[in-house]
Amino acid sequence: MVKIEDLRAEAQRLLKGGTVKYIIGYERPAGSWKANPVFLKNPEETDRLVWDPTCYHNLVRFLIDEKRRKAKSKEPDPRPVGVVVKGCDSRAVVVLLQEKFISRLDVYLIGVSCEASGVIDERKLERKLAGKKVRGVAFGPAGSFTVTTDDGTVEVPAAEVLADRCRDCIANVPVVSDHLLGDKTKRTVAKPFQAAEKVEAMAPDARWSFWEEQLGKCIRCYACRSACPMCYCDECVADSICYAVTPDTTAEEKAQKIKWVERSPVDSENFFYHFVRAIHLAGRCIDCGECERACPVGIPLRLLNKKLEKDAKELFGYDVGLDADQPALISCFRDDDPGDFIR
Amino acid sequence: MAEEFEPRIVAFLCKWCSSAGSDLAGVSRMEYPANVTPIQVMCSGSVSPLYIFSSFNRGADGVLVSGCHPGDCHYIKGNYYARRKLALTKNLLAYMGFEPARFQISWVSAAEGQKYTQIIKDFVRELKPLGPQTKLRRNGSW
Numbered sequence: 001m002v003k004i005e006d007l008r009a010e011a012q013r014l015l016k017g018g019t020v021k022y023i024i025g026y027e028r029p030a031g032s033w034k035a036n037p038v039f040l041k042n043p044e045e046t047d048r049l050v051w052d053p054t055c056y057h058n059l060v061r062f063l064i065d066e067k068r069r070k071a072k073s074k075e076p077d078p079r080p081v082g083v084v085v086k087g088c089d090s091r092a093v094v095v096l097l098q099e100k101f102i103s104r105l106d107v108y109l110i111g112v113s114c115e116a117s118g119v120i121d122e123r124k125l126e127r128k129l130a131g132k133k134v135r136g137v138a139f140g141p142a143g144s145f146t147v148t149t150d151d152g153t154v155e156v157p158a159a160e161v162l163a164d165r166c167r168d169c170i171a172n173v174p175v176v177s178d179h180l181l182g183d184k185t186k187r188t189v190a191k192p193f194q195a196a197e198k199v200e201a202m203a204p205d206a207r208w209s210f211w212e213e214q215l216g217k218c219i220r221c222y223a224c225r226s227a228c229p230m231c232y233c234d235e236c237v238a239d240s241i242c243y244a245v246t247p248d249t250t251a252e253e254k255a256q257k258i259k260w261v262e263r264s265p266v267d268s269e270n271f272f273y274h275f276v277r278a279i280h281l282a283g284r285c286i287d288c289g290e291c292e293r294a295c296p297v298g299i300p301l302r303l304l305n306k307k308l309e310k311d312a313k314e315l316f317g318y319d320v321g322l323d324a325d326q327p328a329l330i331s332c333f334r335d336d337d338p339g340d341f342i343r
Numbered sequence: 344m345a346e347e348f349e350p351r352i353v354a355f356l357c358k359w360c361s362s363a364g365s366d367l368a369g370v371s372r373m374e375y376p377a378n379v380t381p382i383q384v385m386c387s388g389s390v391s392p393l394y395i396f397s398s399f400n401r402g403a404d405g406v407l408v409s410g411c412h413p414g415d416c417h418y419i420k421g422n423y424y425a426r427r428k429l430a431l432t433k434n435l436l437a438y439m440g441f442e443p444a445r446f447q448i449s450w451v452s453a454a455e456g457q458k459y460t461q462i463i464k465d466f467v468r469e470l471k472p473l474g475p476q477t478k479l480r481r482n483g484s485w
Contacts, residue, residue, distance in 0.1 A: 200438065208440025208478065237393060260397055268481040272400050275435065279392045282431050307438050311431055330431075333423035339413065341433060342426065343449040343462055 001139070002112050002182035007084070008046045010110055010179050014082050015043040020108050023082035024062050026055040033134045034122065037062065049084075051112055053137045053145050056119040056163060058288040059083050060092040060229040063102055067232075080108045087114055088165065090174035091286035091321030092229040097176075098324050099284075101232060111177025113184060116143040117158060118166025121293075125161045165289030165302060168192045175322055193313075196306040211271070217297040218270040220263055224277065224291035224301055230284045231277075238273045239263065278304040283312045283329020286321040350404035350470035352379045352463070355394060357387045359417040360452045361409035367456030375460035376467045379407070386410065388421030392432040395446060399479040405445045405470045407462070412450040422450070441478055444469050 007025075014020045027038035027048040034054045039062075040046060060083065070076045085093060090111060096102045117139050125134065125147070132149045140146040143158040172187050174180060191197070199207060222239060225231045235243050240259045261272040285305040292301045312318040315338055318329050326332075356362040362383045368375065384390055387410025398406045408429060410422040429448050437443040447466055451459045 196438075204437070204440050204442070206440075207438070211439045260393055261400070262481070266482065268400060268479055271439065271479055272396055275396050275439070276393060278435060279432060304435075304438075307435065308431060311434050315430060315434075316427065330424065330428050333420065333427050335413075335423075337423070337426055338430060339426055341430065341448065343447060343465075 002051050006181050008049050011046040012043045020082040021077050021079045024059045025049045025084040033136050053120045058089050058229050058290045060089050064232045080106055082108045084110045085174050087171035087174050088288040090176050091171055094321045094324045095284050109177040111174030111180040113182030114172045115183045118162050120161045121163040165287055193310040195303055196310050199303055214299050215270045215274055220265045223294040227290040227294035238276045282308040350378055352405040353398040353403040354379045354381045354407040355384050355390045356381050357410040358383050358385050360411035363453035364451040364455045364459045368459050371456050373460045375463045378467050386418050386421035387425035400481050402480045404476040407447045409449045409451050
């Protein structure tokens with residue numbers, strides 16, 4: 001069991017000693033039962049830190065903003081940033097390290113083990129409680145969750161409210177950390193790709209109608225991109241208005257910016273956008289499921305990401321986000337990669 | 344009588360092998376269907392999945408990516424990278440329910456003019472029963 005006192009003590013030690021610039025963790029705002037990301041600078045504030053099943057955010061996303069801030073600042077603070085990471089978040093750090101986006105010295109990782117449990121899916125919980133007001137959620141015995149409502153406390157089995165991503169998770173214990181809290185027993189998952197396999201089993205026409213219905217809902221708010229710790233490009237090929245144009249940009253330079261995909265939320269452009277997003281995450285998506293959680297219209301984006309993770313594993317024997325020293329999936333090859341689809 | 348459907352194929356041909364192979368087919372006066380719009384690229388490894396999807400988006404009925412045989416790449420290993428990337432692309436397209444037959448990959452060397460014509464003939468023959476590609480095509484009025 002992760003003891004919250006240990007987490008707070010470690011955060012206090014880091015901030016008091018000045019080892020880190022600040023700490024990114026979770027807090028529970030007054031009146032809310034869900035955790036929020038919090039940035040702590042003062043050692044006195046560390047009592048605000050929490051760890052519960054609603055800590056579903058991937059805080060690694062904030063390291064991208066930190067890198068941008070650092071690049072802009074005239075006198076950057078060389079100290080690392082402390083980040084509270086779950087197993088999935090630590091894999092995101094591994095991918096960023098692998099791509100040399102951040103250096104290992106830029107971060108101090110406080111790993112928390114999800115142990116036999118995981119985080120909850122708030123939508124599932126709200127449906128399960130059917131309108132009852134939640135007061136708090138805590139880890140219960142044997143992977144279940146203890147939910148406190150106005151009517152009292154109930155034990156909810158994990159199968160009913162556990163987030164889908166946690167069901168398929170292969171790293172309940174952080175793969176990289178400087179200070180690890182909680183039980184280090186790794187769990188095994190029999191079918192990590194069960195969601196993608198379900199879609200694969202459909203007939204091609206049914207698959208098309210499924211995706212047409214799902215992607216047809218997309219309103220192109222780019223929340224999936226904003227929530228993703230891997231989407232760190234300054235200019236996104238799928239979004240022509242984020243191209244950097246300054247008064248110095250010449251007409252020639254502007255002409256070279258290709259508008260690959262329109263921003264209109266129509267089927268053809270939605271397919272293009274989601275295809276590009278998925279393929280750009282090939283061998284990089286670590287399945288933290290934040291895109292799916294952030295999606296306001298409920299598109300099952302994880303199904304796309306999982307398919308690429310599955311292909312990476314099955315065709316190329318590539319595990320995403322476990323080893324920071326291996327090259328990226330599409331910047332390496334093996335002589336015996338499958339080529340039977342080529343004429 | 345309605346005119347027979349003629350598919351439009353966009354072919355990304357690598358400069359060193361496949362493009363030379365298609366040239367050989369041309370100078371040898373070999374006959375093959377005129378449905379292909381060839382685009383010369385420096386290497387099959389330089390073909391981004393974005394190009395393929397964009398071709399379908401702008402109305403291609405089929406896309407062909409062709410490069411040197413493994414081991415023959417002018418840049419030593421470009422086609423090995425291509426093989427990985429295109430395998431992922433092909434699988435993802437099929438996973439979304441798009442007809443996988445519309446996207447083909449082939450290795451054609453500079454000496455294989457005959458093979459190139461055969462690939463185009465087969466591709467056109469396979470595309471005809473599928474009809475025009477409408478799934479990913481963008482609205483024509485844009």
